[in-house]
Amino acid sequence: MSEDDDRATPPAEPNYDDEFDAIVVGAGPAGSASALTMADAGLDVIMIERGAYPGAKNVFGGVLYTPTIRELTDIDDAPLERYVGEKRFGMLSPEDETAVSVKPNQWHQEPHNDSYTVLRGDFDEWFAEQAVEAGATLITETTVTDLIREDDGQIVGVDTDRPEGELRAPVVVLAEGGNSLVAEGADLKDPSPREDVAVAVKEVIEFPGDGNEIEDRFRLTEDSGVSYHYFGEGAVGDAFGGAFMYTNDDTVSIGLAYRIEDAVTSQPKPEQTLNEFKSHPAVAPLVRGGRTVEYSAKTIPEGGADAMPDLVHDGAVLVGDTAGLVLNNGVHLEGTNMAVESGYHAGNAIITAMANDRTDANALLEYPRNLEESFVVQNLERYEWLMETAVEDKDLLFRDLPRAIADASEEYFSIDRDPKAEHADEAKDRILQTIGGWSGAAKLAWRYRKVMTS
Amino acid sequence: MSTTQNSVDNASLEDRLYTVKYEDPGESHLDVKVTGICEERCRTDDCVDVCPADVWREGEDGVPHIAYENCLECSSCRFACPHNNVVWTYPENGSGVTYSFG
Numbered sequence: 001m002s003e004d005d006d007r008a009t010p011p012a013e014p015n016y017d018d019e020f021d022a023i024v025v026g027a028g029p030a031g032s033a034s035a036l037t038m039a040d041a042g043l044d045v046i047m048i049e050r051g052a053y054p055g056a057k058n059v060f061g062g063v064l065y066t067p068t069i070r071e072l073t074d075i076d077d078a079p080l081e082r083y084v085g086e087k088r089f090g091m092l093s094p095e096d097e098t099a100v101s102v103k104p105n106q107w108h109q110e111p112h113n114d115s116y117t118v119l120r121g122d123f124d125e126w127f128a129e130q131a132v133e134a135g136a137t138l139i140t141e142t143t144v145t146d147l148i149r150e151d152d153g154q155i156v157g158v159d160t161d162r163p164e165g166e167l168r169a170p171v172v173v174l175a176e177g178g179n180s181l182v183a184e185g186a187d188l189k190d191p192s193p194r195e196d197v198a199v200a201v202k203e204v205i206e207f208p209g210d211g212n213e214i215e216d217r218f219r220l221t222e223d224s225g226v227s228y229h230y231f232g233e234g235a236v237g238d239a240f241g242g243a244f245m246y247t248n249d250d251t252v253s254i255g256l257a258y259r260i261e262d263a264v265t266s267q268p269k270p271e272q273t274l275n276e277f278k279s280h281p282a283v284a285p286l287v288r289g290g291r292t293v294e295y296s297a298k299t300i301p302e303g304g305a306d307a308m309p310d311l312v313h314d315g316a317v318l319v320g321d322t323a324g325l326v327l328n329n330g331v332h333l334e335g336t337n338m339a340v341e342s343g344y345h346a347g348n349a350i351i352t353a354m355a356n357d358r359t360d361a362n363a364l365l366e367y368p369r370n371l372e373e374s375f376v377v378q379n380l381e382r383y384e385w386l387m388e389t390a391v392e393d394k395d396l397l398f399r400d401l402p403r404a405i406a407d408a409s410e411e412y413f414s415i416d417r418d419p420k421a422e423h424a425d426e427a428k429d430r431i432l433q434t435i436g437g438w439s440g441a442a443k444l445a446w447r448y449r450k451v452m453t454s
Numbered sequence: 455m456s457t458t459q460n461s462v463d464n465a466s467l468e469d470r471l472y473t474v475k476y477e478d479p480g481e482s483h484l485d486v487k488v489t490g491i492c493e494e495r496c497r498t499d500d501c502v503d504v505c506p507a508d509v510w511r512e513g514e515d516g517v518p519h520i521a522y523e524n525c526l527e528c529s530s531c532r533f534a535c536p537h538n539n540v541v542w543t544y545p546e547n548g549s550g551v552t553y554s555f556g
Contacts, residue, residue: 052548057527059556120556141548161546179529181544192533199530201506203470204555251555260534264500271506275464284462294555295470297506297528 020046020137020169022350023158025144025182027054028120030320030339031175032127036072037347039134043354046167047128047136048160050143055124058177059202059298061244061253063227064123065337066114068344073130079122081248082225083112086218089331090282092234092243096406097282108224117225117246117253119204147172147186147316154360155186155315170359171315171350175343178301178321188316189309192324194260196303198241201270202255203278204248205290214247217286223249230256231330232402234280239267240394242330243277245286254278254287257300257328270297300335302328304387305380311371312364317346325376329383330390338376345370389447396435396444404434467508471524475552479545482522484509484531491539492517504534527551 022038024031027049035045051057063084069075085107090099107113132138148157148166157168174183178197183189207213218226225247235243241258256277258267267273278287301307301324308324311317319325320339327334349367353359371377390397412427435441486492493516501510507524510531527550532540544550 050544050548052552055556056548056552057550057556059528059553119554121554143544143546143548179527179542181542191538194533194536197530197533199504199506199528248555253555260504260530263504263530264498264534267503269503269506269508271467271470275462278462278464287462290462292465292470292473294473294553295465295526296474296553296556297526297530299528299530299533 020044020167021354022046022171022173023048023167023169024136024173024175025158026050026175026177026320026322027128027131027138027140028058028124028175028177028320028339029127029336030322030343031173032124032131033068033072033340033343034173034175034319034347034350035128035131035136035343036134037344038350039131039136041347041351042135043351045131045136046169047131047138048142048144048158048167049128049138049140052141053121053125054128054138054140055121058120058124059200059296060118060120060336061200061202061246061255061333062118062120062336063246063333064116064118065334066111066116068337068340069127070111070114072340072344077126079126080116080118082117082220082223083107084115084117084227085112085220085224086226088226088228090228090230090235091402091405092230092232092280092282093403093406094233095281096402096410097234097280098402098405098409099282108221115227117227117248119248119253144176144182147182149186149315153314155313158182170354171317171364173317173319173343173346173350174322175319175339176322178299180318180322183309183318183322186316188313188318189322192301192303192307194264196301196307196324197260198257198300198302198328199260199263199270199297200255200257200300201274201295201297202253203274203292203296204251204253204294205287206251206293207290211250214250214252218247220247229330229333230277230283231398233399234282234402235277237267237273237276238395238399239263239273240391240398244333245283251293252287252290254283259302260299271295300328301326302387305377305384308377308380311346311368312349312361314360317350317364317367319343319346325380327379327383329386332379332383334379341374341376342371345374386448386451393447400434404431471507471526474526475554476523477549477552478523479549482520483543483545483550484520484522484525485541486517487539487541489517491537496537496539498536500534500536501531501540504530506530525550
């Protein structure tokens with residue numbers, strides 16, 4: 001920016017009331033990571049949060065993966081609930097469960113595979129505080145309503161719903177989350193088509209008892225916890241999506257997410273789908289007797305790599321959910337860690353751009369370049385085909401196969417006076433029938449070969 | 455389906471909505487752009503079907519009744535509307551829903 005030509009020798013009495021080096025819209029993980037990165041480098045950053053505190057408007061499943069956060073700050077004091085000591089993948093037919101449980105002993109050792117359950121109301125507030133301690137300014141209960149542009153299109157600040165609420169800076173970080181009204185209103189991204197967006201509902205449940213309820217129900221030791229993922233009809237009916245359960249310190253987070261495209265066509269309403277999941281014979285005993293202490297809902301951008309908008313503009317960058325950085329392939333459910341990583345790379349790119357006194361889109365290209373080299377874009381691209389293929393095979397993968405496997409398992413392990421060989425043959429036949437015989441099995445294996453091999 | 459032994463006392467939606475803190479923004483942050491689209495062109499009620507909080511309710515005149523004070527701010531309605539007819543703004547000054555455990 002031309003008025004910042006003397007940046008190397010700042011004025012003796014800078015006006016910090018309405019002019020900053022960078023404005024961050026949204027104090028979620030992406031916004032706070034970018035603010036922390038920039039504040040650490042000495043930039044004058046302001047974060048604008050519309051909630052009463054960071055995290056007040058956020059909803060999360062969820063497990064937080066912490067490698068990038070450790071890079072940015074000390075997480076010893078972070079409000080982490082439990083480390084993940086067990087992952088369970090449950091395939092649910094309407095009445096049955098067939099599950100795989102993963103419990104490496106290594107996960108009980110520090111740093112616990114960098115995987116922790118968190119509650120965002122607590123975590124986001126703490127993470128934003130790290131940015132504030134590094135020198136960033138945080139204002140809450142303030143909503144950004146628009147971006148301010150120069151005649152040449154360069155974004156130079158934001159307007160807010162506060163009286164005389166204009167704030168100016170050479171660069172704006174849009175970390176609004178998935179509901180990115182400012183970025184869309186300024187034509188920096190198109191609204192996502194509904195087939196790329198999932199609706200999620202979640203409850204936090206607490207249990208009466210002696211204080212060891214969570215440990216007893218989930219067979220936990222000390223501060224270990226679980227991450228349970230469920231798919232199939234018993235999880236989300238005939239929709240494309242899945243359900244989850246995570247243990248916190250004293251509560252359980254339980255919920256589900258599925259495509260809006262399916263929610264509007266063939267599903268009962270989301271809260272009814274959640275009721276049915278909670279009443280599934282494999283799930284009900286885990287939450288029985290619990291009291292719902294919070295019900296929440298959100299939308300998740302799940303369009304993958306193909307749906308990512310342009311990340312840099314003249315005077316602005318898009319990070320986190322606003323940039324569509326969510327990975328959900330049924331096995332890996334990630335987003336918050338990708339938000340932090342994107343905020344970190346965006347922050348560093350802005351530091352470089354500001355040092356060169358330029359914040360046009362070209363000057364900010366270090367951000368998308370570094371993000372493409374990072375796990376964020378590499379993982380999104382790796383699983384792009386999987387999502388597309390799984391949508392095509394939805395009925396087989398989420399309805400027919402879970403039913404057949406439950407049916408075959410029941411047959412395989414059935415106890416009567418028949419020889420085991422007969423049960424094994426029958427079990428095998430039931431699965432083969434569902435997937436179209438040996439040739440169908442071979443085709444299916446070929447379609448999904450890249451899950452393990454590339 | 456599930457046996458009595460496994461049944462869960464699911465809270466009603468009303469009970470669930472009581473679990474979140476809510477500050478009334480004073481006016482609706484939700485609206486439809488053109489009511490004629492709801493009346494004449496929309497045969498799907500997608501906004502009604504998707505809403506996890508019963509904000510969008512079928513209206514007798516074909517225009518949805520909007521109970522904005524139930525809104526959990528997920529915005530699924532604006533993505534769901536096939537006619538791009540939902541006006542969704544953030545409730546002002548941090549009003550609307552506040553989550554403790556989100």
